[in-house]
Amino acid sequence: MTSLRPLTRRGRVPRALLPVGALLLALPLAACGSESDSEDKAGGGTSPAAEAFEPVTIEHAFGSTEIEEQPERVATWGWGSGDAALALGVTPVAMPKYSYGADENGRMPWQTEAIEELGGEEPALLSETAEAPIEEIAAAQPDLILANYSGITEGDYEKLSKIAPTVAYPEEPWATPWREVITTVGEALGKADEADQLLEDIDAQVAAAAEEHPEFAGKTIAAVAIDPSAFYVYRGADPRVEFLEDLGFELAPSVDELDTADETFYYMISTEEADKLTSDVLVSYSPNEDAAAEVDKSAAAKAMQQFQDDTVARVVGESLVSSVSPPTALSLTWGLDDFIEALVPAVEKADAQG
Template identity: 40%
Template sequence: MKLFSRTPGALRAVAATAAAGLIALTVSACGANAGSGAAESSSPGPDASGAAAEAFPVKVKSVYGETEIKEEPERVVSVSWVNGDTALALGVVPVAVPKVTWGMNANNSTDWADAKLDSLGAGKGSDKAPTFFDEPVGDVAYDAIADADPDVILAAYSGLTKEQYEKLSKIAPVVGPGVAAYGTPWEQSTEMIGQALGKSAEAKQLITDTEATIKKAADANPQLKGKTFIAGNFEPNQGGINVYTSADNRPRLLTALGMKEAPVVKANEKPGAFFFNYSAEKADELDSQIFFTWFPEGQNKESIEKDKLLNRIPAITKGGLVGTSDNQLLLSVSAANPLSLAWGADKIAALVGNGADVVEGK
């Protein structure tokens, strides 16, 4: 979202900025180097709902107050990948979005964003394709955003600070974060963006459809129901385990799939924090049936299982360590939005479901 991958290690390195660092990825950017030149306008897609247009002006609340949008936006710019994806899911092509820099595909984009852009007639090289700009780590690309001449700036899911929000507001109305520091649930950011674009009815339906997609994935993997889990990542060289809390998208999805967050997580999480660090010396206290993680380069399931401290985690001793080295797959849940969840929820459910089968001895 910087996302989007939000990685505790990265956050420490860049002072909690675009947080999502490694695994979650910078949870705040979204895009691919797919277009050259800004699109004429943020065009509604051919599959946009025929619902009656909402009356403007509209006011959207965020952690920094209330933003008034006087007229239906024609030129939309996104701060973060999630917000741009959500606009696309609502049938609106932004004129400019940040490049995807973690978990990207061969196009420096994502498979779900590419597919939606193509369906809206705004694929790579087309006249309607958005401009993709570089977003500095922990900061905002003010010049690139200003050059796009936006009518509205979407940052509902972001790590935008009050200072950054106020500076951006001098360019155009800003839909600020619903919850600070990349904490806005995808449902809330979808509602906020729908309101800003005059598409509240469509946003409501989009949330319903996405929830149905997640339920379908859960129904296809009934062994997940009631299983306790911990989501986190390992930093063996630093002697620690980063555990994600209910403020993070990964645990949110696993919970929506019918799983239960382990009591040890609730006992140690702090309000507003999306992760906490746990000493590997106390690994045996991280009790759950499933431990869901991501394997960065140089790390894999076998290396964790052989670690003399980490392999004392109860889920690992039971065969319940579930992980992926597919960065795009992880991005789909760490930078969760209706498009990414439609692409990845069933894949995550099947992956974790396989781990649940092992735990059950199947």
């Protein structure tokens, strides 16, 4: 699974089959499954956390899900829900395997750090497939499945719900606000207060970054992924854009004016229309320096004022791109400093333009 998800409404497309621009779009109790957990469950024992758990009902796109008992074996699918669980001290029994931006373990670097810190058994890694790997998830024997930032279909949901209570996204696939991913996971795990505190801590770090860079405030911005065959623009509802707004930027009016309404969180425009996407600053995501150089030489770049004025913030590197595309409970602060560093030169150039 990638972080800047090139997704259809059916779910993820395997990265190996996608061009660079699409790859950029495709772009989230105790330690679960331990021997002592199994013994307690088998012996009928209950932990204080389980005894204190209050049943919850979570509404989502496919109805509602009741969670009546403290989850002990949590599986996650999509982007961000696994990070939220880890940030709240719960290691999933199964979570997606990644290749884009991942380490040798098939995990994002911030996930590996959190898993090592929590200790206990490591999660099983689910195959990178276009649709949820139902059999693999079932094999992990979860008692809760979190897919609240994903592309599962209603058919997927029905199959997953036969395995365990399943939480889907609230309205549209791949469009759940990153904060809501965290609060929903917290609610499902009986850790709503901890989730609220986690968000307060993250927001404090983002607010501090915005305060350190008052020059961001009021600057109009557009976020894009470009490759030789396509030009993708992120909508205002996309979590990537919401994060930029948290830092003080404003969505450029041209983003809405050019919207073709062909996908949930992004749309595509032709190279001929690229010059109409005006903004003070353009954020361009690229997996590596070679790809960034290709973007700079593209016909779209040659047509855009931002490239001519050097007001392009180039976010380069698979892990960094993934950390903010969209951000998660773990990744946002992991990549924050490098992301700010990428933004500053472009904003300074925009200021110089007057």
